[in-house]
Amino acid sequence: MRVGMGESDVVLLNAVPRHASSIWTRAYLRLLFGGDMACALIACVSVLTGRLLLGAFVPAVEYVLGFALIVAWPLALAMGGAYRQRAHGEGTEEFRAVFNGGVGLMATVAIGAYVTQTSVARSFVMAMLPLALLSTLYFRYKMRKHLHRRRVVGEYTRQVIAVGHRESILDLVVQFRRQPHHGMQVVGACLPSDRMDVELDGVPVLGSFGDVAQVVAQSRADAVAVLACPELDGAALRRLAWSLETARTDLFVAPALMDVAGPRISIRPVAGMPLLHVEHPEFDGARQLVKSGFDRIVAGSALILLAVPLLVIAALIRMTSPGPALFRQIRVGRGGREFSVFKFRTMVVDAEQRKGELLDANDFDGVLFKMRNDPRVTRVGAFLRRYSLDELPQLLNVIGGDMSLVGPRPPLPDEVARYGIDVRRRLVVKPGMTGLWQVSGRSDLTWEESVRLDLRYVENWSLILDLQILWKTWAVVTRGEGAY
Known part of the structure; x- marks a missing residue:
């Protein structure tokens, strides 16, 4: 090779x-x-x-x-x-x-x-x-x-040649296709010479690691994305960068720590070697106090402003289906502590008892249970779910300190019981009313994608990121996409 x-x-x-x-x-x-x-x-x-x-x-x-x-x-x-x-x-x-x-x-x-x-x-x-x-x-x-x-719609994009192992390239292709607004389109792949395929999910394999320069020249690609792989060491990457320099082809190198970014990462020269320094995320201290104060102030203000609409929604639920307007459910919060989450009731009162009958119709591919056309959902409940209005009572949980405005999705105890070691990482912060999962596809996400987004938030959370997610949440819920 x-x-x-x-x-x-x-x-x-x-x-x-x-x-x-x-x-x-x-x-x-x-x-x-x-x-x-x-x-x-x-x-x-x-x-x-x-x-x-x-x-x-x-x-x-x-x-x-x-x-x-x-x-x-x-x-x-x-x-x-x-x-x-x-x-x-x-x-x-x-x-x-x-x-x-x-x-x-x-x-x-x-x-x-x-x-x-x-x-x-x-x-x-x-x-x-x-x-x-x-x-x-x-x-x-x-x-x-x-x-x-x-x-x-496929315009204003940059054509990318992906270099790495099969699994890494497939994951990159899926992410770029799911989020086309990033403007990156994988048009070809280069694999190790001993693992050559004809194509990867519609992306043609154009060569091996030694053919990257020729592949870029022939495909007129705009960038090369090198995914973490042991075959491409520092010397090989340096030569690759030299070969792409004259043609002004961009070179992207994905580190092994895929979901760690932003101010936590810095490059420090030590003994003549550039070392990547990764700081630990902050889950306590002044930043956490600021986040908690911000959550409670915003949640309290929102409850005051939305008092009348909340009463109207509660009245509509009571008028259209028997049962209480509010629904309480045990969820797992920070550190594995259980708490009662508040939501507007969107299903019939015996929904939990009927869940066992519908397990075979689960539309989700992981430990979650989701159905696009769940027969237990009421007519008013379907509208509330579409625009996430059923989540508004969780403002009470935010004021009480059990939840945050932004964070991972609050899981059920039986879901947590099936978590692996990596997935339990999402429990080190408070669950949120919204999060990266909310602004990246909502219920259309697979289980693996939702976990990856939650873990990315845990590793990179900041008040600025919270503000960005809150801003994007408004656009997502008004369109009503990916909710059922």
Whole structure:
């Protein structure tokens, strides 16, 4: 087996035509640049018009300064990294770059005005630039949603060659297909030479580990994803990176710790070697206190605001089916402690007794029991489940400290009894009303996928991640997808 690249590989890659993704990438960047400048223009015109309508005198120098800030706005964002290709499409890096660039320009103008003892910049620092920042963040959010929609239909994607073992590549293909908004499409695979297949779930096997350069050249792929495998050591990866460098083909390397990311990972040089340092997740301390305080404040406020709708839902349940409006069930919380979870009743009162009759009709492939057309669900209950309204009484559990707004799904005791060692890891944090499983497919997920998402949250939780999940939850439940 030949692991590595020769001179002929590099020459071949030099002759590769430009990647298809570079065309739409440049067009997308032009749209971002023009939209950012338009946001600054609208903000400037709004501030100057507002001052004129209020009867203020606007000297000519302020028009000149306004024009200068409009031109400087996208330049400041570029210095913050807002036009980096890797920042677009997912994560918070793009919004953080926009914020940093905007705040940096504000600080520059404010300091310049202070140093020169001029007052003409006050309205721009206090009104125009903050308005430009807010409008640009909104514009970037809408552009990201547009990018996601185009990727779902197969456009604006990056073609990837996956390098690794069969099982790892199959898992990568499934994840990319399930979440097409990431814009990554596996168009070919390279396997160990002693384990060659014709294809993997529709993805053709185009070569072995020693053929990666030729495969990239022939397929005109945009990126190579190297999955964790012992055959590709540091020297082989280094040669692979050299061979992809001239053609500007991106190289992604998946670490063995697949679900650990973000601030927990850092690279530290020790004795001339770059070592990956993985910090332990924090489950106690100040961050946990902040999270608990945030949960209780938001849950209490939500109960007050939703008091009337909650009473209406309870009345509808009582009027349409016999039995109580609330349903209590024993669930397992943090550390294996059991508690009573509150939900609006969505089934007939003898649903638990009838469960044994329906086990053969389970639509789930793991320890959970789910049916798409469960005959025990009432008509009102089906509506409540579709939009997750039946979960609202769990705000009481959040206030009581048994649950969090965001966390793993609260399991039943009989489910926990069948957990393996790895799955029990999800019990080290409080269960949540919503979580990564809620915004990634809900009941359409397989058992393995739901466990993987819960464990990813446990390993990488943060208040910022909670806010992102809460924001995405609103969009998911209003569409009513994946719930039954």
